[in-house]
Every structure is written in structure tokens, then in C-alpha cells.
Amino acid sequence: MRPNNRAKILDAAARVVGRAGLRALTLEATAEEAGLTRGGMMYHFRDRDALVLALHEHLAAEWEAQLVAAAGKPADQATADERIAAYARATSEDASAAEFALLVDSAHDPRFAQIWAAVQHRWSPSPAEASTDPAALDRFVLRLAADGLWAYDAFDAEPLAPEFRRQVAERITSLLGPDAAQDNSGRAPR
Numbered sequence: 001m002r003p004n005n006r007a008k009i010l011d012a013a014a015r016v017v018g019r020a021g022l023r024a025l026t027l028e029a030t031a032e033e034a035g036l037t038r039g040g041m042m043y044h045f046r047d048r049d050a051l052v053l054a055l056h057e058h059l060a061a062e063w064e065a066q067l068v069a070a071a072g073k074p075a076d077q078a079t080a081d082e083r084i085a086a087y088a089r090a091t092s093e094d095a096s097a098a099e100f101a102l103l104v105d106s107a108h109d110p111r112f113a114q115i116w117a118a119v120q121h122r123w124s125p126s127p128a129e130a131s132t133d134p135a136a137l138d139r140f141v142l143r144l145a146a147d148g149l150w151a152y153d154a155f156d157a158e159p160l161a162p163e164f165r166r167q168v169a170e171r172i173t174s175l176l177g178p179d180a181a182q183d184n185s186g187r188a189p190r
Helices: 004-020 027-034 038-044 048-071 080-090 097-106 110-123 127-132 134-155 162-174
Strands: none
Touching: 004 027, 004 038, 004 048, 004 097, 027 038, 027 048, 048 080, 048 097, 048 110, 080 110, 080 134, 080 162, 097 110, 127 134, 134 162
């Protein structure tokens, strides 16, 4: 099997989860969605657990790529304000059903939770940091607002128009102040 089949399989797994929920994710359903045989699936993933773990890693990596694009640089090269501004801007993209399902799933398994937490810790302050530093507390509150925008679709039947989502994300970012709120990605605000 070619390495690009792994990404094809993970994208197919995300579609299965998005359409039918995490419980519907099986090697067979994913193989069918990807247009592969079960044997082709097992070349990359020996069982469902390995597939679910890889799907968490895949979607978390995609999320981090969105954060890097929004910041215009990796987290370790961005200031704390640039990181949280990128976090807020990334929420202007609506979440997929697969992302929601996997984030909920991660709350019940520390292996999965750690994958998502690693990304969050690179881009936003931890509760411990926020409890001792007023500026970090402000950034943590902005993160909660951004998380709320991202999760809005899961809890409300009325979808937000893309332009309005961008306006809300930019409003959240503007709460940092005029200097920190500017888009450092080198492109127009999303």
C-alpha cells in the first residue's frame, strides 16, 4: 500500500464518523468508504482502536495546521497574544461532526485527551497559568469564547453564516487590544 492511502483512510473514517457517529466506525465501514478492502485497511490499522487513535491524531494535526495558518507561524515562534488570536481566528471555521464526536470521546480516554490537550497547550494558556497571571487569565477567557463559537454548531439548530462567524471570531480577537488583534498571517483576516 502506498503511504497516501493512510490519509485517504483517515479522511474516509472522518466521513463515516461525521455521517453516522463514532459507534459506526469499523474497519469494514471505513474500507468501504475509502474504496479499499478490509485487508488494505489492516495493512495500516490492525484494529478499530488503532484506527480511532490515528483519527484523533489526524484531526488534531489538521486543527494545528489551521492554527499555524491563522498565526502565520508555528506556536513556538508566536507570542502568547498571537497564539490566542490565531486560536480565535481558527474558530471561524465551523467544526465537523467527526471533530465533535472525537473531542467528546477524548474526555473518556486519557490517550485521546492528551492528543488534543497537547495542541491546546501550545496555543492557549492552561488553567494553572491563568490562575496566577492576569494576562493569561484574559487569554484563557478568550479561549473559552473561541471554543464556544467553534462548538456553537453542535448545540444550536440555526447555523451561523460564514461571514458572521468570521465577524464573531474577529470580535473575540479584538478583545486582546489593537496591537495583538492584528492578523499576523500575512493575509486578510478570515
